[in-house]
Amino acid sequence: MKHLLLLGLIMLDCFPLTVVGHKNVAVGKPAFQSSLYTLSTPAGPENAVDGNTYNNWLGLSCTHTVQEQNPWWKVDLQNMYKVNEVVITNRKDCCSQRLVGAVVRVGSSSYIANNIKCGNTVTGDKIRQSNTIPFHCNAGTKGRYVSVQLERQYQYLTLCEVEVYGTLCKNEKVSENVAVGKPAYQSSLYTISTPAGPEKAVDGNTDSNWSSQSCTHTVQEQNAWWKVDLQNVYKVNEVVITNRQDCCSQRLVGAVVRVGSSGYIASNTKCGYTVTGDRIRQSKTIIFHCNAGTKGRYVSVQLERQYQYLTLCEVEVYGTLVAGHKNVAVGKPAFQSSLYTISTPAGPEKAVDGNTDSNWSSQSCTHTVQEQNAWWKVDLQNIYKVNEVVITNRKDCCSQRLVGAVVRVGYRSAIASNTQCGTTVTSDRITKSTTLKFDCSHGTKGRYVSVQLEGQYQYLTLCEVEVYGTL
The missing domain is CATH 2.60.120.260 (Galactose-binding domain-like)
Known part of the structure; x- marks a missing residue:
């Protein structure tokens, strides 16, 4: 029994x-x-x-x-x-x-x-x-x-x-809030005595009063935006915004939520509806449903076609990690062919620090000297079946320097011995986006992932290299 x-x-x-x-x-x-x-x-x-x-x-x-x-x-x-x-x-x-x-x-x-x-x-x-x-x-x-x-x-x-x-x-x-504590960014910072940086919207605190010191705040500008980098690809089902309650709640009229794989907001998919005055009057919490789950790494909130301040007291993102789509390169040992010695740190580790900011001033991009066949590589420290490699190119200038870049995956530390993943970078690809994807056919096994300017005499600069695969 x-x-x-x-x-x-x-x-x-x-x-x-x-x-x-x-x-x-x-x-x-x-x-x-x-x-x-x-x-x-x-x-x-x-x-x-x-x-x-x-x-x-x-x-x-x-x-x-x-x-x-x-x-x-x-x-x-x-x-x-x-x-x-x-x-x-x-x-x-x-x-x-x-x-x-x-x-x-x-x-x-x-x-x-x-x-x-x-x-x-x-x-x-x-x-x-x-x-x-x-x-x-x-x-x-x-x-x-x-x-x-x-x-x-x-x-x-x-x-x-x-x-x-x-x-x-x-x-x-359960569908968890996957945004808490993740890196966040916004278009500007309203400089006042109360801290109001982008990280305030992912601190886990849903208090909606300004005095709680847990809300973001931009300057008054056109198309003000905020975004979070989930650092992995998720199937996002729902995004929940906690609006400011003590005053100014109508400032969120016109807000649009987008989810996608690009650090460039406009490239991503709209999630739910544009915020209207009616939605704000109904509740301080505004929910956005993503149709059938929208895959992406970045979630953004933007006041599209508005000249206004953007204030968010919390942004919760509910979803599940996409199987086999975890960035396995973050924090792993990285190397490059040379180091351009300038006051801004530009070592190889900058491409695996988890920061996809594509401006040089963010101090999160690599830089070699100008040389023949400049290269960068990461040691994943285990054998992975690599499905995709994503490069974030420099945006503020010099993006065309990446023309001729080749990504390789393999078992050997000697780059030339490994298998090419995706196609060689052309000028057309760079013009379309600052994020370049390299698809590895049916998954390519290897420990080392490299980026090299083959047949080029040029500087090599990478603002992030993400490697997605399974152990």
Whole structure:
């Protein structure tokens, strides 16, 4: 009988976390809320998942938003669960009626409205019956996010605990925010005392008030832009922007999100719709759905055909890594035929530093002397089946110097012994893009990847060399 029970559990996608599958899976998980009521008592979203169900405000274990329209709270379970029940502990010492109109939702989207309602909307009768309010999810609802929102209410939202009971879905991968901590860039920087660089939009902080020091800010300019380099190719399903809330939210009208493999924004594919005033009025969080998943390494936000400041408080990118499409060259030992000795560092390691900025001033490009057959190579330190090599050429000047470049992949450190990957670079290819791709037929096995100006007397400059393949 034990063996039959074990076999049954193995065949399920969602596994009970205890014998009866009744464990609170929300404790200690990352939590967020629409706003924070600033008073001496701590009242952040984490108070509702601290494991403490004491329901008196003086217990210092309840959340509290400002009084606003449709306030919300949510928890990220960080995995997919089949949620059977959500239990809210309401405040008891006062103000319990504030929870009238609360709706619980469960789903895979970080955008609350996309998810499925769990149980019934809270009524005054439910609150009078008990300080603990259970929400039963029909047949279990699968999701990563659990939210509580006062829909169509102008009120404070206070929660003393939110317990989530369900079973872990082992065979379902969650779509993760793959942008956090990745290199980010923007068209300009508004120089003020508050830091407002591009990295603020990928710091994992979704606070939408300027005073939080977690929002970006460009100068007022035409077609202001921001972009993140995911450093690998992902199938992007959804991009979520947190807009500034304390003021200036209308500045995001005209924003367009693009996803693609080019560091040059205009070359990439539009994801979702252009932002309108209506979308901004509906929510501070704006979601962009990418049709059937759009493959790309770069995700950008641009105010196309607008003369305006661009401010972003967070940009979340949800997607999955494309199999066999990881840049295996980053940080590996690199070499070149010579070094042009100038004040700007230009060693071979600059082409595998993960920075695809194509301007010389970024100090992330290599440079040899002017010589015959100048070369650069990277040692991957293992044998890889290389599918594609991508070169980022210098953009601010001198791009034609790469005419005649040949990429080779192979087992030998002696470049000429290895197999050519793709075609020799021509002037036409350079004119079309600063990013040059070299396709290796059916995957070419090797440890060394090289770029050489064969038959040319010229400088060799590379701003990045990406190698995609499998070990």
